[in-house]
Amino acid sequence: MIFRTPGYYGKFRCIADKCTDNCCIGWEIDIDSETMDYYSSVGGSFGGRLKNSIKDGSFVLTEGERCPFLNSRNLCDIYTELGEAHLCQICTDHPRFYEWFGNVKEGGLGLCCEAAAKLILSEDMTLTETVIPDEDCDECDSGLYELLLSARDAIIKHLQNDSFPEAVCTMLDFGEELQFRIDNGDLTLPAWERTTQVETPDIQAIMEFYASLEPIDENWRPYMERCMAGEGRYCPEYEVYLRRIAVYSIFRFFMKGVFDGEILSRVKLAAVSAWMVGHLVLCEGRGADIAETAKNYSKEVEYSEKNLDALADAFYDEECFSTPRIMGMFADM
Ligand code: SF4
Numbered sequence: 001m002i003f004r005t006p007g008y009y010g011k012f013r014c015i016a017d018k019c020t021d022n023c024c025i026g027w028e029i030d031i032d033s034e035t036m037d038y039y040s041s042v043g044g045s046f047g048g049r050l051k052n053s054i055k056d057g058s059f060v061l062t063e064g065e066r067c068p069f070l071n072s073r074n075l076c077d078i079y080t081e082l083g084e085a086h087l088c089q090i091c092t093d094h095p096r097f098y099e100w101f102g103n104v105k106e107g108g109l110g111l112c113c114e115a116a117a118k119l120i121l122s123e124d125m126t127l128t129e130t131v132i133p134d135e136d137c138d139e140c141d142s143g144l145y146e147l148l149l150s151a152r153d154a155i156i157k158h159l160q161n162d163s164f165p166e167a168v169c170t171m172l173d174f175g176e177e178l179q180f181r182i183d184n185g186d187l188t189l190p191a192w193e194r195t196t197q198v199e200t201p202d203i204q205a206i207m208e209f210y211a212s213l214e215p216i217d218e219n220w221r222p223y224m225e226r227c228m229a230g231e232g233r234y235c236p237e238y239e240v241y242l243r244r245i246a247v248y249s250i251f252r253f254f255m256k257g258v259f260d261g262e263i264l265s266r267v268k269l270a271a272v273s274a275w276m277v278g279h280l281v282l283c284e285g286r287g288a289d290i291a292e293t294a295k296n297y298s299k300e301v302e303y304s305e306k307n308l309d310a311l312a313d314a315f316y317d318e319e320c321f322s323t324p325r326i327m328g329m330f331a332d333m
Helices: 033-041 044-052 077-082 089-093 114-122 142-161 166-183 203-211 220-228 236-260 264-284 290-302 305-317 323-330
Strands: 002-006 096-101 104-109 127-131
Touching: 033 044, 044 077, 089 096, 096 236, 104 114, 104 236, 114 236, 114 290, 142 166, 142 236, 166 236, 166 264, 166 323, 203 220, 203 264, 220 264, 220 290, 236 264, 236 290, 264 290, 264 305, 264 323, 290 305
Parallel strands: 002 104
Antiparallel strands: 002 127, 096 104
């Protein structure tokens, strides 16, 4: 089968004890059944430690929500004692993500890891393909897959090459028309053109919505409340990075539409995420690190199914997330 990834995928290296926001802190870590079987078979004192540190299929976090195997030097004791091959699937994969479409597997790096965020923001995404052994996966609608693949290629090409943020607004028009066609059984690609009149954005409502999301990190709400006090505006100073964030989001989420026919909310997610990261960096002021801001945003928004679902609903239900108003976030109004 084909394995399609961004060009930077193979460059990722975990920075382990040098990481300032270790992914073994603050998350519930579920153990897959194969690894669980292996851990149950481990004997001796380390086997006892494993048994005492796992409950209901997850590691029992210690004070400060640390993984019980993360030692005082922020290194993993399972890695040291049993070897990399015996990490559970989630620890082996993180921050990589995968999606399967028939005989195609796609893989990428998640923005929620600080080493991955630096890579994602450091270069324009190019996609590469290699051939790998077949893996089990569900079939998908090949007609819709081909349409969405062409649509995603077009969006990425325009986001990377057209004037920005105009390309984001055209992407929203394109997403509206493509969703309309899919809903009506028309599997053809719309033109890349502007049609919608921009409306005045409601930044306050958007910030309040983000502040209401389930906090993954305890600092998220106070941070959002501080940022709500700032002036809400598009941040052209970071344009090259905002393009890359929009492209990352489209690569990661857009093709999921093959499974549910939903693409407009994913297009809006890419637009709003790029704007939000730029806005949060502006609020943080001079010296803010956009990779750090993007990482914190991704952690809160992209790594909670509940938050992603809430946003997907809000993109249809909340007036502040209407297409003309999102376009207004990028306009100099
Ligand atoms: S967040 Fe990324 S760099 Fe940090 S420990 Fe996890 S995988 Fe490594």
